[in-house]
Amino acid sequence: MPRIIACPEDEAPISLGDLVASLNDSNFDPADEESFAAAGPLLRRLANNRDFLADIAVAELKDRCTSQSLENRYSSQVLMLHRASEKFYIRANFWPSERDSVFKTSGNSPFFYNVPHDHNFSFLTVGYLGSGYWSEYYEYERDKIAGLPGEKVDLKYIEKARLEQGKVMLYRAHRDVHNQLPADEMSVSINIMHATPCLPYLDQYRFDVRNCEIVSILNNSATEALLALAANQGGGNARDLVESVAAAHPSSRIRFSAVKELAAAEQQVDAGLERLERGMHAADSFVAAMSARELARMKAMRNWIER
Numbered sequence: 111m112p113r114i115i116a117c118p119e120d121e122a123p124i125s126l127g128d129l130v131a132s133l134n135d136s137n138f139d140p141a142d143e144e145s146f147a148a149a150g151p152l153l154r155r156l157a158n159n160r161d162f163l164a165d166i167a168v169a170e171l172k173d174r175c176t177s178q179s180l181e182n183r184y185s186s187q188v189l190m191l192h193r194a195s196e197k198f199y200i201r202a203n204f205w206p207s208e209r210d211s212v213f214k215t216s217g218n219s220p221f222f223y224n225v226p227h228d229h230n231f232s233f234l235t236v237g238y239l240g241s242g243y244w245s246e247y248y249e250y251e252r253d254k255i256a257g258l259p260g261e262k263v264d265l266k267y268i269e270k271a272r273l274e275q276g277k278v279m280l281y282r283a284h285r286d287v288h289n290q291l292p293a294d295e296m297s298v299s300i301n302i303m304h305a306t307p308c309l310p311y312l313d314q315y316r317f318d319v320r321n322c323e324i325v326s327i328l329n330n331s332a333t334e335a336l337l338a339l340a341a342n343q344g345g346g347n348a349r350d351l352v353e354s355v356a357a358a359h360p361s362s363r364i365r366f367s368a369v370k371e372l373a374a375a376e377q378q379v380d381a382g383l384e385r386l387e388r389g390m391h392a393a394d395s396f397v398a399a400m401s402a403r404e405l406a407r408m409k410a411m412r413n414w415i416e417r
Protein backbone atom coordinates (compact mmCIF):
# COMPACT_ATOMS: atom_id res chain seq x y z
CA MET A 111 0.00 0.00 0.00
CA PRO A 112 1.11 3.60 -0.24
CA ARG A 113 3.94 4.54 2.12
CA ILE A 114 2.64 6.24 5.23
CA ILE A 115 4.89 9.21 5.92
CA ALA A 116 5.27 9.90 9.63
CA CYS A 117 5.05 13.64 10.28
CA PRO A 118 5.18 15.77 13.42
CA GLU A 119 1.59 16.71 14.26
CA ASP A 120 1.81 20.27 15.45
CA GLU A 121 4.48 21.91 13.35
CA ALA A 122 3.84 25.50 12.30
CA PRO A 123 1.54 25.90 9.31
CA ILE A 124 3.02 27.09 6.04
CA SER A 125 1.42 28.82 3.07
CA LEU A 126 0.92 27.31 -0.37
CA GLY A 127 3.64 29.69 -1.61
CA ASP A 128 6.05 28.36 1.01
CA LEU A 129 5.41 24.79 -0.16
CA VAL A 130 5.83 25.71 -3.82
CA ALA A 131 9.11 27.52 -3.08
CA SER A 132 10.46 24.44 -1.31
CA LEU A 133 9.40 22.10 -4.11
CA ASN A 134 10.96 24.37 -6.72
CA ASP A 135 14.33 23.70 -5.09
CA SER A 136 16.46 21.75 -7.53
CA ASN A 137 17.04 19.04 -4.91
CA PHE A 138 13.37 18.03 -5.01
CA ASP A 139 12.94 15.17 -7.46
CA PRO A 140 9.49 13.56 -7.52
CA ALA A 141 10.88 10.79 -9.73
CA ASP A 142 12.97 9.67 -6.76
CA GLU A 143 10.88 7.94 -4.08
CA GLU A 144 12.98 9.10 -1.15
CA SER A 145 13.08 12.70 -2.37
CA PHE A 146 9.30 12.66 -2.84
CA ALA A 147 8.72 11.09 0.59
CA ALA A 148 10.94 13.74 2.19
CA ALA A 149 8.43 16.40 1.09
CA GLY A 150 5.70 14.72 3.21
CA PRO A 151 6.23 16.83 6.35
CA LEU A 152 6.00 20.00 4.26
CA LEU A 153 2.67 18.89 2.82
CA ARG A 154 1.52 18.11 6.36
CA ARG A 155 2.46 21.66 7.39
CA LEU A 156 0.36 23.03 4.53
CA ALA A 157 -2.51 20.91 5.83
CA ASN A 158 -1.99 22.53 9.23
CA ASN A 159 -2.95 25.79 7.53
CA ARG A 160 -6.70 25.71 8.02
CA ASP A 161 -7.51 28.84 6.02
CA PHE A 162 -5.65 28.73 2.73
CA LEU A 163 -7.95 26.38 0.83
CA ALA A 164 -11.15 28.26 1.60
CA ASP A 165 -9.36 31.53 0.77
CA ILE A 166 -8.35 30.18 -2.64
CA ALA A 167 -11.84 28.82 -3.31
CA VAL A 168 -13.44 32.17 -2.50
CA ALA A 169 -10.88 34.07 -4.60
CA GLU A 170 -11.59 31.75 -7.53
CA LEU A 171 -15.32 32.30 -7.23
CA LYS A 172 -14.83 36.08 -7.13
CA ASP A 173 -12.72 35.78 -10.30
CA ARG A 174 -15.30 33.57 -12.06
CA CYS A 175 -12.86 30.65 -11.72
CA THR A 176 -10.56 32.09 -14.39
CA SER A 177 -7.43 30.23 -13.35
CA GLN A 178 -9.39 26.98 -12.94
CA SER A 179 -10.65 27.38 -16.50
CA LEU A 180 -7.07 27.81 -17.71
CA GLU A 181 -5.24 25.21 -15.64
CA ASN A 182 -7.71 22.61 -14.37
CA ARG A 183 -8.29 19.71 -16.75
CA TYR A 184 -10.21 17.75 -14.14
CA SER A 185 -13.87 17.86 -13.20
CA SER A 186 -15.28 20.10 -10.50
CA GLN A 187 -14.17 17.48 -7.95
CA VAL A 188 -10.72 19.05 -8.19
CA LEU A 189 -9.46 22.52 -7.33
CA MET A 190 -6.12 23.14 -9.03
CA LEU A 191 -3.86 24.94 -6.58
CA HIS A 192 -0.59 25.29 -8.47
CA ARG A 193 0.43 24.34 -11.98
CA ALA A 194 3.57 26.18 -13.04
CA SER A 195 6.28 23.56 -12.77
CA GLU A 196 7.29 20.80 -15.15
CA LYS A 197 8.03 18.54 -12.18
CA PHE A 198 4.86 18.73 -10.10
CA TYR A 199 1.45 20.24 -9.61
CA ILE A 200 -0.71 20.60 -6.55
CA ARG A 201 -4.44 20.01 -6.34
CA ALA A 202 -7.23 19.60 -3.81
CA ASN A 203 -9.79 16.80 -4.21
CA PHE A 204 -13.29 16.65 -2.76
CA TRP A 205 -14.57 13.25 -1.66
CA PRO A 206 -18.30 13.17 -0.97
CA SER A 207 -20.03 10.58 1.19
CA GLU A 208 -23.02 8.62 -0.02
CA ARG A 209 -25.21 11.00 1.96
CA ASP A 210 -24.06 14.09 0.08
CA SER A 211 -26.33 15.42 -2.62
CA VAL A 212 -23.52 15.57 -5.19
CA PHE A 213 -23.04 11.82 -4.77
CA LYS A 214 -26.77 11.13 -4.90
CA THR A 215 -27.11 13.05 -8.15
CA SER A 216 -23.84 11.99 -9.80
CA GLY A 217 -23.13 8.48 -8.46
CA ASN A 218 -19.77 6.73 -8.20
CA SER A 219 -18.21 7.49 -11.57
CA PRO A 220 -17.09 11.14 -11.21
CA PHE A 221 -15.24 10.23 -8.03
CA PHE A 222 -13.64 7.01 -9.28
CA TYR A 223 -15.24 5.09 -6.42
CA ASN A 224 -15.39 1.31 -6.83
CA VAL A 225 -12.95 1.36 -9.76
CA PRO A 226 -9.84 -0.54 -8.58
CA HIS A 227 -6.83 1.05 -10.27
CA ASP A 228 -3.15 1.81 -10.04
CA HIS A 229 -1.59 5.14 -11.03
CA ASN A 230 0.85 5.93 -13.80
CA PHE A 231 2.36 8.67 -11.63
CA SER A 232 3.44 8.90 -8.01
CA PHE A 233 1.75 11.37 -5.72
CA LEU A 234 1.97 12.56 -2.17
CA THR A 235 -1.33 13.11 -0.42
CA VAL A 236 -2.58 14.45 2.89
CA GLY A 237 -6.06 14.32 4.40
CA TYR A 238 -7.06 17.96 4.77
CA LEU A 239 -10.62 17.69 6.00
CA GLY A 240 -12.98 14.99 7.21
CA SER A 241 -12.58 11.32 7.97
CA GLY A 242 -11.29 10.67 4.44
CA TYR A 243 -12.12 8.37 1.57
CA TRP A 244 -11.70 4.64 2.16
CA SER A 245 -9.50 2.39 0.11
CA GLU A 246 -8.94 -1.33 -0.15
CA TYR A 247 -5.23 -1.44 -0.87
CA TYR A 248 -3.34 -3.92 -3.00
CA GLU A 249 0.14 -4.10 -4.49
CA TYR A 250 1.48 -5.66 -7.67
CA GLU A 251 4.74 -5.78 -9.59
CA ARG A 252 4.53 -3.99 -12.91
CA ASP A 253 7.55 -5.71 -14.44
CA LYS A 254 5.88 -9.12 -14.05
CA ILE A 255 2.98 -8.35 -16.38
CA ALA A 256 2.62 -7.46 -20.06
CA GLY A 257 -0.35 -5.18 -19.38
CA LEU A 258 -2.97 -7.04 -21.42
CA PRO A 259 -6.68 -6.71 -20.69
CA GLY A 260 -7.74 -10.00 -19.09
CA GLU A 261 -4.20 -10.83 -17.94
CA LYS A 262 -3.83 -12.43 -14.52
CA VAL A 263 -1.99 -10.30 -11.96
CA ASP A 264 -0.51 -11.33 -8.63
CA LEU A 265 -2.43 -8.71 -6.65
CA LYS A 266 -1.58 -8.78 -2.96
CA TYR A 267 -4.29 -7.46 -0.66
CA ILE A 268 -2.81 -5.30 2.09
CA GLU A 269 -5.60 -3.65 4.09
CA LYS A 270 -8.61 -1.35 4.12
CA ALA A 271 -7.82 2.12 5.42
CA ARG A 272 -8.87 5.71 5.03
CA LEU A 273 -7.11 9.00 4.49
CA GLU A 274 -8.13 10.83 7.61
CA GLN A 275 -7.21 14.43 8.32
CA GLY A 276 -3.46 14.88 8.80
CA LYS A 277 -2.45 11.47 7.42
CA VAL A 278 0.27 11.68 4.74
CA MET A 279 0.81 8.93 2.18
CA LEU A 280 2.98 8.43 -0.86
CA TYR A 281 1.24 6.49 -3.64
CA ARG A 282 3.87 4.77 -5.76
CA ALA A 283 3.39 4.68 -9.52
CA HIS A 284 2.78 1.25 -11.09
CA ARG A 285 2.79 -0.46 -7.68
CA ASP A 286 0.01 0.64 -5.33
CA VAL A 287 -3.54 -0.30 -6.29
CA HIS A 288 -6.65 0.87 -4.53
CA ASN A 289 -10.35 0.29 -4.72
CA GLN A 290 -11.50 3.70 -3.58
CA LEU A 291 -14.73 3.85 -1.59
CA PRO A 292 -16.87 6.80 -0.49
CA ALA A 293 -15.85 8.76 2.57
CA ASP A 294 -18.14 8.60 5.60
CA GLU A 295 -18.44 12.38 5.46
CA MET A 296 -17.47 15.02 2.91
CA SER A 297 -13.67 15.00 2.90
CA VAL A 298 -10.84 16.85 1.20
CA SER A 299 -7.33 15.71 0.33
CA ILE A 300 -4.42 17.68 -1.08
CA ASN A 301 -1.99 16.11 -3.53
CA ILE A 302 1.46 16.89 -4.85
CA MET A 303 1.45 15.13 -8.21
CA HIS A 304 4.52 14.04 -10.13
CA ALA A 305 4.23 15.73 -13.52
CA THR A 306 6.14 14.32 -16.46
CA PRO A 307 5.73 14.87 -20.21
CA CYS A 308 5.71 11.11 -20.79
CA LEU A 309 2.61 10.61 -18.60
CA PRO A 310 0.22 9.98 -21.55
CA TYR A 311 2.41 7.06 -22.61
CA LEU A 312 2.61 5.38 -19.21
CA ASP A 313 -0.26 2.95 -18.77
CA GLN A 314 -2.73 3.03 -15.91
CA TYR A 315 -4.80 -0.09 -15.32
CA ARG A 316 -8.23 -0.91 -14.04
CA PHE A 317 -8.23 -4.19 -12.12
CA ASP A 318 -10.74 -6.88 -11.29
CA VAL A 319 -9.59 -7.50 -7.71
CA ARG A 320 -11.84 -10.57 -7.23
CA ASN A 321 -10.37 -12.43 -10.17
CA CYS A 322 -6.94 -10.74 -9.98
CA GLU A 323 -7.03 -9.56 -13.59
CA ILE A 324 -6.41 -6.43 -15.59
CA VAL A 325 -9.76 -5.18 -16.88
CA SER A 326 -8.46 -2.46 -19.18
CA ILE A 327 -5.93 0.28 -19.74
CA LEU A 328 -7.59 3.40 -18.38
CA ASN A 329 -5.65 6.10 -20.15
CA ASN A 330 -5.28 7.00 -23.78
CA SER A 331 -3.83 9.98 -25.56
CA ALA A 332 -4.35 12.15 -28.60
CA THR A 333 -1.56 10.18 -30.25
CA GLU A 334 -3.83 7.19 -30.92
CA ALA A 335 -6.33 9.39 -32.78
CA LEU A 336 -3.55 11.11 -34.73
CA LEU A 337 -2.13 7.73 -35.76
CA ALA A 338 -5.50 6.74 -37.20
CA LEU A 339 -5.68 10.01 -39.14
CA ALA A 340 -2.08 9.73 -40.37
CA ALA A 341 -2.49 6.11 -41.49
CA ASN A 342 -5.57 7.00 -43.50
CA GLN A 343 -4.34 10.30 -44.91
CA GLY A 344 -5.06 10.54 -48.63
CA GLY A 345 -2.11 9.57 -50.82
CA GLY A 346 -0.42 7.69 -48.00
CA ASN A 347 2.17 10.42 -47.44
CA ALA A 348 1.93 10.13 -43.65
CA ARG A 349 2.20 6.36 -43.44
CA ASP A 350 5.97 6.48 -43.01
CA LEU A 351 5.38 8.49 -39.84
CA VAL A 352 3.09 5.77 -38.54
CA GLU A 353 5.64 3.13 -39.55
CA SER A 354 8.33 4.92 -37.53
CA VAL A 355 6.03 5.07 -34.49
CA ALA A 356 5.25 1.35 -34.87
CA ALA A 357 8.96 0.59 -34.95
CA ALA A 358 10.41 2.82 -32.28
CA HIS A 359 7.95 4.57 -29.96
CA PRO A 360 8.90 3.91 -26.31
CA SER A 361 5.31 2.97 -25.37
CA SER A 362 4.13 -0.55 -26.23
CA ARG A 363 0.55 0.73 -26.28
CA ILE A 364 1.41 3.37 -28.89
CA ARG A 365 3.48 0.97 -30.99
CA PHE A 366 0.58 -1.49 -31.12
CA SER A 367 -1.82 1.33 -31.93
CA ALA A 368 0.37 2.24 -34.93
CA VAL A 369 0.46 -1.40 -36.10
CA LYS A 370 -3.32 -1.65 -35.76
CA GLU A 371 -3.98 1.56 -37.69
CA LEU A 372 -1.58 0.59 -40.47
CA ALA A 373 -3.37 -2.74 -40.76
CA ALA A 374 -6.79 -1.13 -40.78
CA ALA A 375 -5.73 1.38 -43.45
CA GLU A 376 -4.64 -1.29 -45.93
CA GLN A 377 -6.89 -1.44 -48.99
CA GLN A 378 -6.72 -5.22 -49.07
CA VAL A 379 -7.71 -7.19 -46.00
CA ASP A 380 -4.93 -9.71 -46.63
CA ALA A 381 -2.32 -6.94 -46.49
CA GLY A 382 -3.77 -5.83 -43.13
CA LEU A 383 -3.68 -9.39 -41.84
CA GLU A 384 -0.03 -9.69 -42.89
CA ARG A 385 0.86 -6.57 -40.94
CA LEU A 386 -0.76 -8.02 -37.84
CA GLU A 387 1.00 -11.33 -38.34
CA ARG A 388 4.31 -9.45 -38.37
CA GLY A 389 3.18 -7.63 -35.21
CA MET A 390 2.59 -11.02 -33.59
CA HIS A 391 6.32 -11.68 -33.85
CA ALA A 392 7.34 -8.44 -32.15
CA ALA A 393 9.82 -8.84 -29.31
CA ASP A 394 7.51 -6.91 -27.00
CA SER A 395 4.95 -9.25 -25.41
CA PHE A 396 2.20 -6.58 -25.32
CA VAL A 397 2.55 -5.72 -29.03
CA ALA A 398 2.73 -9.42 -29.95
CA ALA A 399 -0.32 -10.45 -27.93
CA MET A 400 -2.45 -7.47 -28.94
CA SER A 401 -1.55 -8.01 -32.60
CA ALA A 402 -2.71 -11.61 -32.26
CA ARG A 403 -6.01 -10.48 -30.77
CA GLU A 404 -6.51 -7.90 -33.51
CA LEU A 405 -5.65 -10.49 -36.14
CA ALA A 406 -8.32 -12.82 -34.76
CA ARG A 407 -10.81 -9.96 -34.64
CA MET A 408 -10.13 -8.94 -38.25
CA LYS A 409 -10.42 -12.52 -39.46
CA ALA A 410 -13.73 -12.92 -37.66
CA MET A 411 -15.02 -9.69 -39.22
CA ARG A 412 -13.53 -10.24 -42.66
CA ASN A 413 -16.84 -10.77 -44.45
CA TRP A 414 -18.23 -7.59 -42.97
CA ILE A 415 -15.06 -5.56 -43.76
CA GLU A 416 -15.03 -6.67 -47.42
CA ARG A 417 -18.69 -6.00 -47.96
Ligand SMILES: [Fe+2]
Nearest residue numbers: 227229288290
Ligand atom coordinates in the same frame (compact mmCIF):
# COMPACT_ATOMS: atom_id res chain seq x y z
FE1 LIG B 1 -6.47 6.58 -7.23
